[in-house]
Amino acid sequence: MNIETVSSRPVVEGICTRLGLPLWACRSVGVTLCMVALGCLVGCGGGGYSSPPPPPTNPTPSLAMGSLNPSSAVAGGAAFTLTVTGTNFVSTSTVQWNGNARTTTSTSSTSLQAAITAADIAAAGTAMVSVATPAPGGGTSSALTFAINKPIPVVAISPASATVAAGGQQQFTANVRNSLNLAVTWEVNGISGGNATVGMISNAGLYIAPTAQASVTISAVSQADAHQSASATLSVLAPHPIGVRPTAAIAEFFNRNTGNVFVPRGNNYIRLANLTDDRGNLVLAHSTFVVGLYDANRAETALASMQSSGYNIVTIIMEGCCQGTIGDGTSGGDPFELGSARPLDFGHWAAHKLESMTHHRLRHGEAVAIGLAIDTTYAELAGVSDAATSAAARELLGRLGLPRWDDALELRVGGRRVVLDGLGEFREHLGGELTITLARRIGEGVEVHAIDESLMDDAIARLRPRA
Numbered sequence: 001m002n003i004e005t006v007s008s009r010p011v012v013e014g015i016c017t018r019l020g021l022p023l024w025a026c027r028s029v030g031v032t033l034c035m036v037a038l039g040c041l042v043g044c045g046g047g048g049y050s051s052p053p054p055p056p057t058n059p060t061p062s063l064a065m066g067s068l069n070p071s072s073a074v075a076g077g078a079a080f081t082l083t084v085t086g087t088n089f090v091s092t093s094t095v096q097w098n099g100n101a102r103t104t105t106s107t108s109s110t111s112l113q114a115a116i117t118a119a120d121i122a123a124a125g126t127a128m129v130s131v132a133t134p135a136p137g138g139g140t141s142s143a144l145t146f147a148i149n150k151p152i153p154v155v156a157i158s159p160a161s162a163t164v165a166a167g168g169q170q171q172f173t174a175n176v177r178n179s180l181n182l183a184v185t186w187e188v189n190g191i192s193g194g195n196a197t198v199g200m201i202s203n204a205g206l207y208i209a210p211t212a213q214a215s216v217t218i219s220a221v222s223q224a225d226a227h228q229s230a231s232a233t234l235s236v237l238a239p240h241p242i243g244v245r246p247t248a249a250i251a252e253f254f255n256r257n258t259g260n261v262f263v264p265r266g267n268n269y270i271r272l273a274n275l276t277d278d279r280g281n282l283v284l285a286h287s288t289f290v291v292g293l294y295d296a297n298r299a300e301t302a303l304a305s306m307q308s309s310g311y312n313i314v315t316i317i318m319e320g321c322c323q324g325t326i327g328d329g330t331s332g333g334d335p336f337e338l339g340s341a342r343p344l345d346f347g348h349w350a351a352h353k354l355e356s357m358t359h360h361r362l363r364h365g366e367a368v369a370i371g372l373a374i375d376t377t378y379a380e381l382a383g384v385s386d387a388a389t390s391a392a393a394r395e396l397l398g399r400l401g402l403p404r405w406d407d408a409l410e411l412r413v414g415g416r417r418v419v420l421d422g423l424g425e426f427r428e429h430l431g432g433e434l435t436i437t438l439a440r441r442i443g444e445g446v447e448v449h450a451i452d453e454s455l456m457d458d459a460i461a462r463l464r465p466r467a
Contacts, residue, residue, distance in 0.1 A: 057137035059088035063144055068129055072147035073116075075124040076180070084112045084131060086141065096130045096140065124150045153179035153222040157230040161361050164209045166239035172205040172232060174220035181224035189216050199236065211256075213238035237401075266313035346437045346445065347371030353422030357408045369402035370409075370463075378459040379438040382452065389441050405463050417460060420453055 063086040073080065082102075084095050087110055094101040095114035102114040112131060120127065128143040154177045164170045176182045186201040188194030194201045198216050201207045207218060214236040221229040243256050253262040306314055350371035354362050362370070373394050380390035397404050411418045427434040433449050440446045 055136055058090055058092075058133045058135070059137060060139040061089055061093055061131040061133050061141040062087045063129075063131060063141045065144070068144055068146055072149055073121045074151045075121060075148050076151055077118065077121055079118045079120075080116055082114045082116045082129070082146075084114065084129065085110055086131060088133075089131065090133055090138075093131050093133045096128075096132050096143075098127050099130075101132070121148045124148050150225070151178050153177070153181075153224045153228045155184065155220055155222050155228055155230040157218070157220045157232045159232060159361075160359075161233045163235045163237060163361075164207075165237050166209055166213065167211045168209050168236075170207045170209070170234060172201070172207060172218055172220070174205060174230065176222055176224075179222065179224040181222070183223040184220040184229075185223055187219040187221060190219070199234075207234065209234075209236045211239055212236070262312075264313050265311050266315065346439070347373075347375050349422045349426035349436060350374050350419055353419050353425060354406060354408055357411065357418060358406065362403075362406060362408075366403050366406075369397050369400075370404060370406055373397055373404040373463055374456070374460055375436070376439055377462055378451075378456050379440075381455050381459055382438075382448075384438050384446060384448070385440055389439060392442065393439065405465055409460050409463070416453075417457060419460070420456065423451055423453075 063084065067085045069083040069085070070080070082095065089106060089109050089112055091106045093106060093112060094104045095112055096102070097114070097116065097120055102116060102120075104115075105113045107113060125148050127146040127148060129146050130141050130143040132138070132140045156175045156177075158173050158175070159170075162170045172186070174184045174186075176184060185192055186194075186203065186205055188198045188201050188207070191198065194207075197210060198214060199207055199209045201218065205220070216234050216236065217231050218234055219229050219231045239256055241256050242253055242262050244251050245254050253264060254260065255262050303314065347368050348371060351364065351367035354367040354370060355364065358367075376385070376390045376393040379385040380387055394404055409417065409419055423434060423436075426436075434451070436448050436451060437445045438448055
């Protein structure tokens with residue numbers, strides 16, 4: 001074989017040149033050199049010197065639905081740690097938040113933890129969460145949606161309940177938490193701002209009652225989230241039949257029911273009697289409601305006579321100047337301050353308890369009126385007084401427009417009315433043994449030192465309005 005005809009001639013000549021041999025020598029032994037060179041080349045590839053193995057290929061990470069914990073947050077919240085679960089995670093895998101890596105801690109091949117900053121959830125919306133693994137291999141998983149919700153406002157209203165006179169006013173205030181927008185919209189019975197029928201309410205929460213009796217609901221609705229609100233109940237009392245209206249001159253009284261002019265016709269109800277002053281002298285003085293001299297039947301007869309005569313305003317005189325009467329300031333002189341229980345505390349054991357139970361929604365006078373109704377009814381059931389006395393007391397409370405019932409009386413713990421706790425609290429208030437004043441008849445009281453709770457429960461039940 002002629003070396004010159006071999007296609008590998010340039011290679012052989014190149015080898016000779018590197019070895020410093022003349023070309024003629026290479027041509028004569030070209031075949032031999034070629035074989036030797038080829039043998040060397042083969043030996044270099046298999047004589048014990050191997051290339052390093054290629055690095056392992058990373059798997060492609062994978063996420064499944066429900067892989068995010070938590071899966072949502074409230075906009076404006078604090079930084080938190082997001083746990084991502086899936087498969088094929090490696091130590092160099094990172095959690096991606098909207099395509100940007102977050103500081104990631106690898107806990108296993110199926111779990112990663114990422115630090116999510118407050119800035120990441122500053123605004124409501126969504127974020128796309130995925131896991132990326134670097135080459136070789138690797139890749140990015142499919143993304144899951146992380147919800148960033150608007151904060152839910154919490155609305156509170158004060159007072160929670162109120163009672164106003166017809167045409168009166170009541171100020172309400174609203175407090176909004178968990179929202180940057182603290183504004184509310186005021187509604188009356190679901191009507192923004194109210195109307196003439198249910199009453200009007202200003203943007204500042206000032207309610208102006210209608211001129212007719214009504215029961216309404218006052219609501220403060222969050223302007224940040226109309227689904228969030230707080231409500232209060234309000235009772236508008238029936239208007240007094242007599243009102244005042246302007247005239248061309250100044251003003252006049254009028255009857256709201258008829259529209260006719262009302263002309264006041266008054267009378268001072270004064271009964272004179274011989275009383276004893278603080279020096280023992282007999283004096284003629286006013287004694288309409290002097291203790292020991294008050295004559296209930298005579299007073300009722302006199303008042304009825306005045307009403308039939310056309311009087312519509314009556315002034316009652318309460319005597320308080322003489323010894324042994326209500327206003328006597330001498331030691332031991334006032335019978336209203338004598339005894340274990342004072343007559344002025346009549347009905348107060350229940351009244352004090354009702355005031356605290358209703359958080360003073362019931363005013364003191366209203367609570368005492370209910371207490372009087374309870375005790376007069378109990379006195380009847382216990383045989384202390386008769387049915388006529390009990391009925392007369394309740395009727396008088398009604399004519400005065402005072403309550404004889406409140407739903408707080410129905411509050412029970414373990415089947416027992418909570419208001420009955422007032423008996424023990426009243427005993428502690430007075431000190432010593434329990435002493436309750438009951439009415440034997442109008443103008444005459446009696447003290448008792450034990451109360452039958454079962455009978456008292458029955459007395460309270462009888463006061464409940466019938467449907």
